[in-house]
Amino acid sequence: MAHEQVPETVKDVQVADGTAVVTLTGEVDMSNSPGVHQTLVEILQNRPDRLLIDLGEVSYMDSSGVGVLVDALRRMRVTGGKLGLIAVTPRVKSVLQITKLDQFFEIFPTRDEAMAR
């Protein structure tokens, strides 16, 4: 978003068997969270059964990033789908805890564990 050589925050999107896996990377803040939001909205237009967001490479997230996760969760609930977060780093987890949103998300330590469900 910000510049061509800056690594994109949305690193990868995989869709298979009704499950979409989105891998984010780097620092998620107001400069790139609208782009992440846009990506998720587009993915959800295909109404996947499950959306998994891999946060293992996300070193920082502020409330604008958390807001994107919350918005995705609400959209999944409307269509009856499930949302899971993968490999939430301690720093990102803290932000979810401070905002008391950790209770709303299903969190998996690894991608394999998320896929096994």
Add this chain to the structure above:
Amino acid sequence: MAHEQVPETVKDVQVADGTAVVTLTGEVDMSNSPGVHQTLVEILQNRPDRLLIDLGEVSYMDSSGVGVLVDALRRMRVTGGKLGLIAVTPRVKSVLQITKLDQFFEIFPTRDEAMAR
């Protein structure tokens, strides 16, 4: 130097069999290079045969740090001792190259290789 909880730049000093091994860590700049200089001067007062400076954990060094290395080299030469640098990171090596000082230092990839000499 700067503050009690900031990791000291001189992480470790070991002297045995006429060889002094000094391990530096972090970023070496004008805020801490005088402290490093002081430490080296004190060590050299005991006239070791060899001074090895381990730079493996030094992520940044500016000309004030390079100046400290050059000063140590000059002092070692006066007393007929040897100075070697260990595990010089690419970033630090570049500064030595730009200042054309790499030619003056004996550089060892690892501590073991330095000790084996």
Add this chain to the structure above:
Amino acid sequence: MSKQTGCRKRALRPCVRLTMPSMPRYLAMIRAAVGCLAGQEGFSDETIDQCVLATDEALSNVIKHGYACSPDGGIEVILRPICRAGRTGLVILILDRGRDTNPTRIGGRDLCDLRPGGLGVHIIRSVMDKVQYRRRGGGGMLLRMVKFKDSASARPDSSGSSRLASGTN
């Protein structure tokens, strides 16, 4: 440099001033600067994270609410290490010339509601030891935040086991 250590040398700890345009792309740079300075003051990783997060949230709010996302505003961040009653801390001031608001109306919302938005002020108040909004003479807002190094950190209502929420340094 050793002269600067310790509390009595307050005169030798003047402030650092960072001025950025009201554009989100500069948030990362300010975070890097705040993190580095808090680290040098000897703050724990948790406390550093808290200063960084609060600054980011406050700047984002200035961009959104103070400048309505227009990129041509200016925001000033002033960082000042302090020592009060034997406690080392960092004062973070955020000044803008955007639209001002009644400080009493800047507050966190009820978190039971699952919806995006309305989280920033709650985060700021949770992680910082002192938070004070003021209208500036001449227009715009001034936010003064203080974080102490040995701070008990997140307010008791935040769960205590997390990296940012826990204040044990």
Add this chain to the structure above:
Amino acid sequence: MSKQTGCRKRALRPCVRLTMPSMPRYLAMIRAAVGCLAGQEGFSDETIDQCVLATDEALSNVIKHGYACSPDGGIEVILRPICRAGRTGLVILILDRGRDTNPTRIGGRDLCDLRPGGLGVHIIRSVMDKVQYRRRGGGGMLLRMVKFKDSASARPDSSGSSRLASGTN
């Protein structure tokens, strides 16, 4: 934010201003800020390192020579992304109110000599694409440095294989 990408949007790339006291302890913070900003401009790791190193050397010189190591001076660093003839770059200005010098007398020494000191200006001129010292009206010096993103980097007289010395991005 996508509006900011590309060269024509120069008006949307205003400057960032950092003001620090003339104390070495603040060098790390400025390095962090410069590194972050250069990274966001899409500079390669090598070019980022060069901008950071040159800024650090220039600030160290202001502290040493401009302010004679007195801690009560102020130093301003202005960072401005630019676009000239299709080349993206970063302008780094360093302003002080210390003792001024004839710019022609600020030069690197002969490097054949093995001695500490006298390396900073050589480094600055080696790693930056443009370097210009000027006396400021009202006292003090202004240093203007430019680094281009696709810069051929270190001058031909520096060996090319190293991280900082090589400019291949």
